Amino acid sequence: MIRNYLKIAWRNLRKHSFYSFLNIFGLSLGLASCLLITLYVVDELSYDQPYENVDRIYRINADLKFGGPEMRLAVAPDPMAFTLKKDYPQVEAVARLRENGSYLVRRNEQAENLKEDQVVFADSTFFSVFSIPLVEGNPATALTEPNTLVLSERDAAKYFGAESPLGKTLLLDNELTYRVTGVMENLPANSHLSDLNMLLSMASREESRENSWGSHNFVTYLRLREGTDALQFEKNFDTLLEKYTAPWVKSIMGATMEDLEKSGNYLRYSLIPVRDIHLYSDRLAEISVNGNIQYVYIFSVVALFLLLIACVNFMNLATARSANRAREVGVRKALGSERSSLVAQFLTESLLLGYISLGLALLIAFVAMPFFNDLSGKQMHVPVENGIFWGALLLTGGVVGLLAGSYPAFFLSGFKAIRVLKGTLATEGKGGYLRNTLVVFQFVISVMLIIGTMIIYRQLNYIQTKTLGYDKEQVLLIDNAYALGTQTEAFRQEMLKKPGVENATVSGFMPTPSSRTDNPFYPEGQSIQEKSVGMQSWRVDYEYVNTLGIKLLKGRAFSREFPSDSSAILINEEAARLLGYQDPIGKRIATLINPDASSQRVYTIIGVIKNFHYESLRKNIGALNLVLGKSSGMLALRLTSREAQGTVERAGQLWKQMAPGQPFEYRFMNDDFDATYRAEARVGSIFITFALLSILIGCLGLFGLAAYTAERRTKEIGVRKVLGASVGNIVTMLSLDFLKLVGVAILVASPIAWYGMDAWLSNFAYRIDIQWWMFVLAGALAAGIALLTVSFQSIKAALMNPVKSLRSE
Structure with a gap:
């Protein structure tokens, strides 16, 4: 019996190769995407599990x-x-x-x-x-x-x-x-x-x-x-x-x-x-860059959505083509077939299709894995050596096949033999309502992913283009400046003589996120308990402010003309606000020399600098001060745009002369800044990728439905053309039914997407506003994609010679 079921199932797949291809390809894309994301989620959830106890x-x-x-x-x-x-x-x-x-x-x-x-x-x-x-x-x-x-x-x-x-x-x-x-x-x-x-x-x-x-x-x-x-x-x-x-x-x-x-x-x-x-955990002084449980949830939902879209495609195409198989069901029932055997037959077909799709999905996952690793920043592989993996995979293929084929199986097997053989079966009704619901469901997911992708992209673009309060462009950072030893200043002076170098500063403190802690500062004459402000305190040199393009609002910057600047301090706007100073210039503030000492060090405020973002834009700008001091972690060179590459080469040559045997390592400050938001950039890239996949899978199903609709309404189209309908009228008629469903999907998806993306944006202290036009644009994109998908079949049907469609009448 099983052999007979498989034989019939295989014949049906071959006979209707176009629809079989749409089903298999759509389902395999959904399964492959789900597999890749599942491997990502499992990897994230497996952190720190191997240790005993x-x-x-x-x-x-x-x-x-x-x-x-x-x-x-x-x-x-x-x-x-x-x-x-x-x-x-x-x-x-x-x-x-x-x-x-x-x-x-x-x-x-x-x-x-x-x-x-x-x-x-x-x-x-x-x-x-x-x-x-x-x-x-x-x-x-x-x-x-x-x-x-x-x-x-x-x-x-x-x-x-x-x-x-x-x-x-x-x-x-x-x-x-x-x-x-x-x-x-x-x-x-x-x-x-x-x-x-x-x-x-x-x-x-x-x-x-x-x-x-x-x-x-x-x-x-x-x-x-x-x-x-x-x-x-x-x-x-x-x-x-x-x-x-x-x-x-x-x-x-x-x-x-x-x-x-x-x-x-x-x-x-x-x-x-x-x-x-x-x-x-996302705290100061983490040992490593950690993940985020939010992204695990997001990707898990995306994987589920993609799989559901693929299953929906299967159900849609199977129920849409019910009329083509109605006569087969009627004949079988007339010859004595039980409904259970018909259900078994149709489920066998869906299982066969599911396992063929699973094999293709596995192949797609193998091919896509290197690209997905680049996208996610991981080094994962398909664990073919793991027996549990194969068991889970086979079980998934079976479950997906049964779930995707369950409704079509019970729907088709429920046809009444006498009505089918008399030709009085109504093929729309319940099946038509279900198909419409499933199309809406598919495009709800697609529209949500489009909106999410758009908002993530705009937030990342906002981060990249936001005024930071310093100039990160064309700043070359040379690491390990301390390896120059006593020649650090000589190296800086030599680089200033090179073409393309506007300014240079030596400091271990740069305005990109780093593990730094605050120290309490308080007005001189008051106790630390009365009025203290936690500030980051950076040791910098005389050229720091000018080299990094930090704006001075009041007072002056450090200068070699003032020997007293060894006890001077620059504070940012936020520090001035927290200290309660309207005019901080000349005020004296103190800090403890170390946490357990009673002695303190007193500084005189000589300038106020504009607030600049030295932490991630997820956080508000905190209090900060700059003091003169030796901190030779990095050398920062302000370059002219035309001489950047040449300056790097000249710096490398000079380094080899002045620090032989020491590694010359450099990077640009804007690259450091970009690395801060690498996780969000990866999420954006993954969102875009899987949003496109969801749209592709949804379009495969829509393409099949449009083809079936055009095929079913061939004679109607012929009559309309004979009565004077234009090609445009026919295309509009066929397309409008689908566009209505996409419109419903847009209305359903928009509030859900707004809620989810507003929650994601709440992680940023500095964020974009979610604008109404984003939803309009996402809806227009979805509608445009749907229209392009169905228009091919609509135009093809509209251009058909009515003589061919009506000659059987």
Whole structure:
């Protein structure tokens, strides 16, 4: 019986090859898109799962407000980890990481330096919290001694080749010698720690032993004992604050924790599960760039929509062609076929079509995977080696085939034999209403995706073109300026002599997002408790303001003509507002030299700079000040547009002369800015791609329906032409029915799309307004695409010779 069903199903597919192609191709596109997005979602959800006891590992977060805006930090004070371990038996193990930016690393004096971007200091207990195997070395002792380090397998091969690195040394920043005491397995890509290739012993860092409860610089992890409720454990932070932080607040501010809360300031700690960090955490001082659970939800919905559109196509075409198969059903029923056997026959056809589509979808996914990886910024593959994958795939193909074919099967098998054979079957009615509903559903999804794509694109364009308060164009950033040593200023002066260089500044602080923390500043003569403002404080040189095109609103910039500028300060508009100064020039403000010292440093305000965006546009501009100081992380060159490439080459040549053996690394500031919004740009690209796919799939179905409608109304068209109807009249008549459905879809989709995109835009402090014309344009695009799709069949039918369509009458 099954063999007979399959044979008949195959014959029907071959007999109606045009409609079979539309069904198979549309369904395969939907399945392939769903497969790719599912792999993306699974990858995002799998972060930090491989570690043992990961369900008991947490990171400590800090939320503090101290004069300025609230700061949400992924770091905690240095003594917190081991204090928790000492005071609370629920804590089984603790470890800290301290980011230190990049290092220049080489094996010996003769080798060339290589830049390592993600170097962190780690406690000796790190491997007891995270179950990362060591290929060489003892995890219990690898990081116990000062000036020791653990390499990843990747870095071990890079610096030592095939030989064992244990006991050998590396030179960091041309002066620090570290001994290799371990080699760890490369961290998995689906971990928030994946970029860590080099761990330095925390014992090498004096700061880790300062016992400062006011300085938040350490990423702090703890593993709770089995059975411990994390939410209940969080309540212990109140006790911790009272016991350890309150004395610090009292000694520095002369106030109690209650006084701090009354003044609108606060300090709070909480726990976040490690496996939630990638999708649910976007704080200052994150170890890596994390994902966003919103995008996981969005892509999951898009995948479901695409699959539904493809299934809707199948149902639409199957029910639309019901009249063509009605006589077959009538004959079968007259010869004694049961309805159940007819249902089985039609479901077999849909299953066969579903599995053919699944095979083609798999092929499409293989071909598209490299492009999708570029689009999503991942390195995924189709897991053909995984048995669960094949089981899920086969199950999906079966379920999709049954779901897509269920309604047509029951619809077709329900025809009355006597009515069919008499030729009195009405083919519209219920089936026609369903088809119209499904067409509306398809275009609701397509219009929503078009609107979403348009709004995302406009928001990204707004970000790119918004006035930032500084000029990011034609600014060349040269990294590792400290590698020049004492020749940094000489290099800057030489570059100023080169053609195409307008100005140059040396500073580690650039107006692109970075992990920086605030310090409290307060008017001289007042206590830190009375009036303090949390500000970022950047150390810059005399040329900084002019080189970056930062606008000065009041006063003056730093000048070599004023030796007193060593204690001068520039503040931005927001800092002046928070300090309550109408005219800040000449006012003196102070800050603590370090969080636990009673001494302070006093600055005189000499200028007010216009607010500029130094953080992502997701955040409001905070208080900021500039002070003169040495910070040789980067050299920024303001270039003329015509000489950009030549200047890069000349800078590279000069670098080789003045810093031989040191890596010459550069980038342009606008590229740094673009990288800040790479996630949104990827979302926009993915949205555009799948919006186009949804429209394509929907158009395949619409094309088939238009062909069927034209075929069914052939004689009507012939009569109308004989009676004088023009080609335009016929095309309008055939197209109008579909355009009405698209119009309904636009009305339904618009409020849903507005709600969803308004929620997405709420993540940005600076955002576009959603305008009415966006919905009109999206609707016009959808209507235009639908009209183009059906017009081919409409025009073809309208141009047909009426003699051919009427000669059978």
